[in-house]
Amino acid sequence: MSDTRPATIPTAPGAGARVGALRRGTHDTQRDFTTLLDVLSRPGRIGRLDVADGVPAAALAACGLVDVEVPLHVLADGGQDGEAWRNAVHEATKAPRAEPALARTVLALRPVTAAEIAALPRGDALNPELGARLFLTVAGLFDATALVPAPTPAPAPTLTPAPAPAPAPAPAPAPAPAPGSGFAADVPLADGEGTVLRLEGPGVPGQRRLGVRGLSVPVIEAIAAANAGFPLGIDTFLVAPGGAVAGLPRTTRITVEDAPVAGAGTGTGV
Numbered sequence: 001m002s003d004t005r006p007a008t009i010p011t012a013p014g015a016g017a018r019v020g021a022l023r024r025g026t027h028d029t030q031r032d033f034t035t036l037l038d039v040l041s042r043p044g045r046i047g048r049l050d051v052a053d054g055v056p057a058a059a060l061a062a063c064g065l066v067d068v069e070v071p072l073h074v075l076a077d078g079g080q081d082g083e084a085w086r087n088a089v090h091e092a093t094k095a096p097r098a099e100p101a102l103a104r105t106v107l108a109l110r111p112v113t114a115a116e117i118a119a120l121p122r123g124d125a126l127n128p129e130l131g132a133r134l135f136l137t138v139a140g141l142f143d144a145t146a147l148v149p150a151p152t153p154a155p156a157p158t159l160t161p162a163p164a165p166a167p168a169p170a171p172a173p174a175p176a177p178a179p180g181s182g183f184a185a186d187v188p189l190a191d192g193e194g195t196v197l198r199l200e201g202p203g204v205p206g207q208r209r210l211g212v213r214g215l216s217v218p219v220i221e222a223i224a225a226a227n228a229g230f231p232l233g234i235d236t237f238l239v240a241p242g243g244a245v246a247g248l249p250r251t252t253r254i255t256v257e258d259a260p261v262a263g264a265g266t267g268t269g270v
Contacts, residue, residue: 018088021055022063032064040235040247044199044208046141051243058137058239059089062107065133071098075108075116085109100132107135111214117222120234128231131250134223135237139214141244144196195220196257199248209257210246212238217256224254 024032028050035047051057066072072095076082089107090097100106100119123131194213197220200206212220215238227233233250248254 015084015088018055018084019091021052022059022088022092024060024064029064032061035245036061036064036237036247039245040237040249042203043201043247043249043252044143044197044204044210045246046143046210047245049239049243049245051241056085056109056137057241057243057245058107058109058135058237059085060243061237061239061245062105062135063089063093066093066095066105068094068096070095070104071102072096072105072107073098073100073103075100075106075110075112077110082109103132104130105133105135109137111216112136112219114216114218114222117219117226117234120226122226122229122232122234124232128233131232132234133237134234135239136215136219138212138238138240140194140212140240141238141246142194142211142213144194144209144211197248198255198257199252200255201249201252203249204252220254220256223248226250227252227254 032049035049039045039047049057049061051060062072066089070093072090072093074086074089076086086109089095095105098104100116101121103121106120117134120132120134121130123129194211195215195217197210197212199208199210223234223236227250230250235250236248238246238248
């Protein structure tokens with residue numbers, strides 16, 4: 001059963017400041033809405049939200065698309081700070097509380113599991129719009145397209161003069177290197193590095209590669225699985241602490257690149 005209790009805010013110091021930080025003026029709200037719509041319509045493109053210090057960027061993004069008619073579930077850690085932000089989001093938006101399976105919007109202020117993604121509503125054949133809208137907190141986002149090396153062509157065959165009267169046959173061309181050879185991504189993923197997602201589908205010119213830090217491969221694969229039965233699925237926003245945001249709509253095909261990119265996190269949005 002959905003919990004639709006009125007959202008309340010604790011009287012602890014700073015509670016009002018949290019709510020105030022999430023309530024934006026009309027101009028800022030419209031700008032945030034435009035940014036979120038843009039990144040969702042162009043998957044893998046990184047936009048930016050203006051975020052104040054100490055305010056969870058994902059919470060600010062969610063507040064731009066949630067209102068009193070949108071059942072909301074906030075996934076936060078069990079500490080006092082997580083609970084305070086959960087209450088602040090409900091107070092700022094007046095959105096009714098709902099269990100994850102019944103929520104139209106799910107905001108994750110902590111790392112999520114693949115099982116939690118699998119449990120989210122995807123809509124049905126008659127009402128695909130009932131699929132959840134998901135806001136995930138990640139450590140960083142970067143444009144990984146330029147980090148993918150172009151294939152190295154095999155050298156052209158050459159003729160080597162032979163001292164004998166008969167010319168020596170031309171040597172066989174050297175084999176082309178395996179995909180990714182010589183690229184830093186050939187080494188295993190280390191702490192602090194990122195995973196590259198290859199994106200295809202509407203809004204993507206050919207292919208686009210998005211780098212993500214702080215999102216596990218099982219969770220990424222769970223999102224892809226949730227969207228395998230289009231038009232059913234979930235629309236996902238990835239939000240970094242500094243305000244960088246990218247959209248993964250249900251129409252996007254997501255493939256995790258075989259090898260993560262070393263040094264990820266130095267690009268846009270981190």
